Amino acid sequence: MMSERNGDHNVAENGETHRNPTEVKMCQIVLPCHSNHCGELSAGQLLKWMDSTACLSAERHAGCSCVTASVDDIHFEHTIGVGNVVTIIAKVNRAFTSSMEVGISVTCEDLYTDRHWRVCQAFATFVARRTEAGKVQLKQLSPHTQMEQMEYSLAAERRRMRLIHAEIITDLLSSSTAQLGECQEYQDAVPAERTRVESVELVLPPHANHQVSTFGGQIMAWMENVATISASRLCNAHPTLRSIDMFHFRGPSHIGDRLVLKSIVNNAFKHSCVSSCCSMEVGVCAEAYQGGEPQRHINSAFMTFEVLDGDRKPCTLPRIRPEPVDGKRRYQEAIARKKIRLDRKYIISCKQTEVPLSVPWDPSNQMYLSYNNVSALKLMDTRNNWVLTSEKNKVRLYTLEENQTLCFKVEMYVSVSAEQTFHLLSDLRRRKEWDRHYEECEVITQADEDDTIYRIATPSVSKGGKGQDFILLASRRKPCDVRDPYLIALRSVTLPTHPPTEDYNRGEVLCAGFTIWEESSTVTKVTYYNQATPGVLPYISTDIVGLSSSFYSAFSACSDFLEANKDSLSTASQQPISATDMLSLQNEQ
Known part of the structure; x- marks a missing residue:
């Protein structure tokens, strides 16, 4: 040896x-x-x-x-x-x-x-x-x-999965007996x-x-x-x-x-x-x-x-x-x-390129979809070869071209606590207050305290065209410790109850979301990521090539929204501690 x-x-x-x-x-x-x-x-x-x-x-x-x-x-x-x-x-x-x-x-x-x-x-x-x-x-x-940095970040998410490993089996057996099939002779x-x-x-x-x-x-x-x-x-x-x-x-x-x-x-x-x-x-x-x-x-x-x-x-x-x-x-x-x-x-x-953009959702695969959703955002956050494309009034737009995919991120600082920023941004129903691309937003399923499925409708980018709608899984995570950010991860899923309709083109998101870092008790760095897909590119292509500053406008509006609501009572603070958080406390080594 x-x-x-x-x-x-x-x-x-x-x-x-x-x-x-x-x-x-x-x-x-x-x-x-x-x-x-x-x-x-x-x-x-x-x-x-x-x-x-x-x-x-x-x-x-x-x-x-x-x-x-x-x-x-x-x-x-x-x-x-x-x-x-x-x-x-x-x-x-x-x-x-x-x-x-x-x-x-x-x-x-x-x-x-x-x-x-x-x-x-x-x-x-x-x-x-x-x-x-x-x-x-x-x-x-x-x-x-x-x-x-990537493995350090993903370790927290893998630990989360270990803590509820037994619960996943129990839930699947109790809710899907018919699915699993009877024992045949x-x-x-x-x-x-x-x-x-x-x-x-x-x-x-x-x-x-x-x-x-x-x-x-x-x-x-x-x-x-x-x-x-x-x-x-x-x-x-x-x-x-x-x-x-x-x-x-x-x-x-x-x-x-x-x-x-x-x-x-x-x-x-x-x-x-x-x-x-x-x-x-x-x-x-x-x-x-x-x-x-x-x-x-x-x-x-x-x-x-x-x-x-x-x-x-x-x-x-x-x-x-x-x-x-x-x-x-x-x-x-x-x-x-x-x-x-x-x-x-x-x-x-x-590999991400081999996985369909929208993965079927059912309660038995929730933990793995959620893990993939958060992990994909963490992987994007750990990349260090971003290229600064434009900057206007302290709102920065970065791009990254890699393996025939285009990713972009928008970065800004706000004078709002990280926890309050997290609570305000994690409810996607409020996003239409600052993002003009969010025309409609409804909760389809509240899977648990940390995972929610939304339907979002966006207007057409061309005159007279159809708008798009998205079925998105939003997975939110609080930091394990001071070296972790708050996370809000987004990806498309499919639901049989919400098939595509004639009124909208169905768009898809592979990986998007926010990382929220506490710089001090009153200053927070907010970064928005998106791995551009055909459904998203029409909304952002003019910004990336420098022909538009709509991203600056949207995130300036986001900053104003956060500032205006920084003292509002957090709805999340009124919620009981989640089962996962409780289990984490009990199992903390």
């Missing part, structure tokens, strides 16, 4: 080469002892290496012992053969109170062909262990490069009981970390082992692990504990393009006990496997016959998790 301090050789904004002090790099050559039956690196072994690298990064930042709290979903893009070199890079993206997010990237290298490829990316949460002096207060990170189905595996491991000193607790990576490797056996019993073949849903460590285990690992196939799935089952979900849990004490729940995970043929294509799998009651519940939950995986892959993982 080689573990080394290897700086992030990125260029900081001041032009100097930046070395990230939390980065840890591990290089491993895959030996036969690390491989499975196919001569490929065991996924369990890879998880051990990833966890140890991430832990070293977390401890380098914290200056004390750290434990794994959770690992986000992992999708394995490629397998790794014996003789290949695996490179794992981990670095802290953001520290909160006593927890921190560590980003992990895994790449592979063929030494004989000099070919490199990406294997997977993961985000792990580590918690600094309490010291003799009490609870640890982590020092905060200061991002130096554009990439670090098939004559050729394999009884789920046949795939049940139970194994016990005695935690010995070699399995412990430097804190004398069971190494988290070792637990994950044991879980992957029993899950693979379950999958093999369904297919009577050697399965390949494709993805893992979030690992969440609920408690520690120690040397001398007996670790009981249980797994079973929950469901077998069809791919969208075929009628037969091509993948399966295996549920696995780990429980610990010592002596005659009751078993403690340590960890749970859900792993998706495929069986690949000689051309690396998925083979047909048998159907599963779930056990009564609990088996049918797991069968339904597996369908819900699959839907969430597809939503996440479709909405979050794809």
